[in-house]
Amino acid sequence: MMYISNNTKTKCIFVIVSSFLLVVSFILSLSTGQTAISFSDTLKALFQYNPADTEHVIVRTSRLTRAVIAMVIGASLAVSGALMQALTKNPLAAPDILGINAGAIFFIVFSITFFPLHSLVHFMWIAFLGASIAAISVYSLGAVGNNSLSSIKIVLAGAAISALFTSFTQGLLVIDEQRLQSVLFWLAGSVAGREMDMLLPVLPFLAVGWIIAVFLGGSVNILLLGEEMAKGLGQRVFMVKILIGLVVVFLAGSSVAIGGAIGFIGLIVPHIARGLTNSDYRWLIPLSAILGASLLLLSDVVARIVIMPQEVPIGVMTAIIGTPFFIYIARKGLK
């Protein structure tokens, strides 16, 4: 593998460039859609808001919420994927591949079928529970045996757990036709149709997750030297692993609670970030967050315009980008 950068300066430049990319994608996301709005109008809507102007209202209400959600989910999934790939030492690890998303989805569908829940915060905790159960099952399955955590084994375990939860979800939805109609678009992965008011209570929790992830960067670097070495350097390996696991599951679960099954972001972005940062997790994690947010924003823009006036669910969009990438990594070879 070629590493592009080795010193702090180039890494700084990458962070700045990708932040710039993020800003551009953000504005692009606010201005494109059924009514195209010029860049200058978009900026005006943000900074000199005029409630009488329809275009301003469009930007400030539906599109802003949507863009924020895309960024939040993109960043969370990418960070979750990056940590997961470090924890399992597997380049194919990602929340969707390892069945964590499917677990979260099943728990959410189950609880809305049987309990009257509406708050996104509740969904977030339920998703967290489901994601944890799936993650623990997959990880412990992957870890048994001599060749513990071998790539193929953990991916297969993920596929099985994923299939299990997916068919449970399908079973619940088939019984309840009305609910199927209302959750289907969410299930396919969508960043549209949520209110800002619902999102706001969740944001502080996610922010805590991101901050912990960023601070874990140094510990991840040490952990990747090998457990023996990490122990020798005085790291409490078990605690670090548990913490990484919690952050992974929390971020992935919350993303599902907000946007449903959006795949492949957690797989692709960490690989790009790894190439740019020479696998230094202190930089890799923030960079993954920024790039993940940009990638999901851009996917959302494309999803909105390819078959206007309808939209492609964003989960389908990311799968179209992600499947070739997955194949590329799988072909490149695994241990």
Place this chain on the structure above:
Amino acid sequence: MQTPQVKCKTNWKAYIIISILVILLFIVSLAFGSTTISIQELWNHLILQSNQHDFTINVLRLPRALLALLVGAALGAAGLILQSVIKNPLASPDIIGITAGGSFGALCFIVFLLGVFSIKLLPIAAILGAAVVAALVYLLSWKNGVTPVRLVLIGIGIAAGMNAMVTFMVVFSETAVTTKAYLWLTGSLYGATINDVLQMSLWFSSFFLMALLLAKVMEVLELGDELAISLGVRVQLLRFALLFISVGLAGAAVAFAGGIGFIGLIAPHIAKKLVRYSLLHLLPITAMVGGLMLMSADLIGRTVFIPLDIPAGVFTASIGAPFFIYLLYKNRHT
């Protein structure tokens, strides 16, 4: 190691036991449902031709049980062939995306072509979809030959991508179609007709016959490519033919009952416990085990939760996933 003679005996025992089980389950399937039909009444119906329960038995339960048997058999056989060809006990049509390909083909047909062509061509669309995906997986896994691990990994990736496409089709079908499409995707035998049974039996028997004819050479192939070549087997052609049969069986099953998972994975393993390793015997036994599994899943789905009719696919997955995990655990040192 047991001696071959002893195992030959158990072979027949296996056939007899499974046949009895199939017949028993068949009778139970006819008897139970939202109205229970007693053995006496069933006897009257079948033997004495009374027509008290004509509708319930002839229209509702008989086609459904038969279709379950056939679809399960097709899936089991497809799984066995696939596992033999790619030499991996963990392969099955649903895990490596073949089923999803079939679903996608069928959905495309329903959404775009249904006005143009007759619904009878649906199996062809499903088989085509399954074949395209199988070819894609095989080609993409090719890198100085195909290794089973790479094939399974790439299959999982393609399956994830195909599932997203399937979701896309469902989201974009009209509301009236959505629910039906979704039910069908989960894998259900709801609404099976005698016509479906006839068509499926045609598809099944033709592909299954081909498989039986190739069973002996298939065993040679399992010994390894080089040995097979030196014994005069045209390896590439044979592998292609076997994959074609497996895809045909899985595709036809998808066309009639949707995405029923895990039978292709499990049935061969159960069958291997029952008979001596000879593909000629394994094929029919696996098929019967598969049929048995799907019949029981469907029976549970439509009787235990009355008035709900839970798709059989949910039950095959809930039995199948733990079994898959057990297989992973058993193969943990490889």
